[in-house]
Amino acid sequence: MIGAGELMQQKTQPGRLRQKKVVDFHSVKVACRECSLHQLCLPRSITGADLDKLDSIIERKRPLKRNEHLFQVGGSFNSIYVVRSGSLKTYSPTVDGQEQVTGFHLPGELLGLDAIGKGKHPCAAKALETTSVCEVPFEHLEGLSQELPTLQHQLLRLMSKEIFDDQELMLLLGKKTAEARLSAFLLSISLRFKQRGFSSSEFYLSMSRNDIANYLGLAVETVSRMFTRFQEDGLIKAERKHIVIKDREMMQQIAGTNECCDDSPGNQSQFQV
Amino acid sequence: MIGAGELMQQKTQPGRLRQKKVVDFHSVKVACRECSLHQLCLPRSITGADLDKLDSIIERKRPLKRNEHLFQVGGSFNSIYVVRSGSLKTYSPTVDGQEQVTGFHLPGELLGLDAIGKGKHPCAAKALETTSVCEVPFEHLEGLSQELPTLQHQLLRLMSKEIFDDQELMLLLGKKTAEARLSAFLLSISLRFKQRGFSSSEFYLSMSRNDIANYLGLAVETVSRMFTRFQEDGLIKAERKHIVIKDREMMQQIAGTNECCDDSPGNQSQFQV
DNA sequence: TTAAATAATTGATAAATGTCAATTCTATAC
DNA sequence: GTATAGAATTGACATTTATCAATTATTTAA
DSSP states (O other): OOOGGGOBOOOOSTTOOOOOOBOOGGGGGGHHHHOTTHHHHSOTTOOHHHHHHHHHHOEEOOOBOTTOEEEOTTOBOOEEEEEEESOEEEEEEOTTSOEEEEEEEOTTOEEOGGGTTTSBOSSEEEESSSBEEEEEEHHHHHHHHHHOHHHHHHHHHHHHHHHHHHHHHHHHHHHOOHHHHHHHHHHHHHHHHHHTTSOSSEEEOOSOHHHHHHHHTOOHHHHHHHHHHHHHTTSEEEETTEEEESOHHHHHHHHTOOGGGGGSGGGTOOOOO | OOOGGGOBOOOOSTTOOOOOOBOOGGGGGGHHHHOTTHHHHSOTTOOHHHHHHHHHHOEEOOOBOTTOEEEOTTOBOOEEEEEEESOEEEEEEOTTSOEEEEEEEOTTOEEOGGGTTTSBOSSEEEESSSBEEEEEEHHHHHHHHHHOHHHHHHHHHHHHHHHHHHHHHHHHHHHOOHHHHHHHHHHHHHHHHHHTTSOSSEEEOOSOHHHHHHHHTOOHHHHHHHHHHHHHTTSEEEETTEEEESOHHHHHHHHTOOGGGGGSGGGTOOOOO
16 A cells, blocks of 8 residues: 555656656655646646645555556445546446457546446556556545535546547447447547656557457457558557557548547646645 | 426427426416426425425426427536436537437436536536526525435435446447447436336437437447347347337347346436426 | 328348367467 | 467458338328
8 A cells, every 4th residue: 555665757658758767755745746647637827835735635556567456346435536647447247248348548547437427437447567656545535526616626627527528439339330439449549648748659558459459449459450440441550559650631531520629738637646 | 588488398208198287477486396306306304394485496488399409518607407207319519520328318417417516517418309408507506405414325325326327428439339329328218207207118309310329339330230130139129219128138138238236216306396 | 181291111132240170370388 | 570369351252231122011191
């Protein structure tokens, strides 16, 4: 639960440069302030003593290894989580004993918002690679939001964003062809990397083809074929998990979305602690 | 904006009995208290003076006629809305000039939560029949939530429920066959009617086959064929918009969901005012 | 009431995607 | 390093669903 010595920014993806910043025991108290994801998440207006208050309710957990669970289905809800480094997938069991992937979570993104209503996690969260998260006890966060209007506002905004994002995905899953789904998926990942300061045209996917297929409601084989086709058509370069976006415009056309407007700062805020 | 004389519970669906309760000008101040949807939405702990406070920020709008818009895409976000009677659909424009239906909203359900993040409505809302809604100015609601911890909690719960529900739908759209989608859709409508005190085995659909198809990501023809097949198989009786569920268990099996757990009271809360 | 427009259904066919099976590639354990 | 298990790819084929076209039913407007 402590292990402050281990708290560092990790090399999330092989081949991508990223500063390793060791957060030692003494600086834990100001971890939020120092976090490289700071500007992604906190309202500008939270500073000084308020930031310290927020900081004080955060718990840092030891990093998860690949395939370790952050929480299980049905587990009681106590906290929301923010990804610091690495990535996770969330998934639900289906009647026939399969699993259905419901989302992927990159640094700066939240997990657990869907559990507030019932007090239980409707899905499980599993690390796709070595991953560290911040834990925000929900009762404390609620209490603090009561004191800090901007924090309440930010929390509501973030939940709203989650609803908005889910609806975007619904659009995708509901209507589109296999190539549109995969294209939109890749563009979505690309955009999220960009918002975190990474390259939007070159990145590593931490999830398997199987997870992608499951998430997009397609067969693995179809996803594989689409990767091949995209490569043949010069849209991307895909070598296993290493992806290069070569013709973004065409991909947007295939995805049927015009992503030009989604770079607005208003879209970037993530809760991070 | 006023028109208090018009505020009455309407006969939403032909053939379904429902008390007509005229809310006259004098009782507008205690409309929340008197509303038949009260127990669906408000935390039990909000009573007395607090309830009056909440009540005082609500605006009642004149009823919408069929096909009238509650809000348009891109319209600035000021309020969230609660359906009092009737129903609406929300939809987004797609690149190719089509529309994509993103949801249906029955009495006691909320609209507008997806707009908080950006301050603009990402979708439009159009009445499917004569419909009346309560308007809750968001700034006031936020302010009041600051004073009333239970209200803040309820608001967060409802937003969480929205996220949860969207993810359920994603599961549906992502993975299932046409018959599973339609079956799950009908069961979902059935459950929502039940939660509002109506029959869960017999109801009227206010939306067209086209809207259903669009929402489920299918062609109209496919939806039509599925209705026919379900009827042939004795699962339902469908006469235009009038639906009777005849074999719920089998439908649940087809939908691939076991809905047995979804009747819990914890699932029923809706924000209503 | 009748006419016109819209919505829903049905059939025939084409296209997309899933399934099954085999093979190649990659990562992991020994 | 080699063996083994898992992941990804590819091909052949079956199934599902979309598309196109025609018909019928229903609602709306004159």
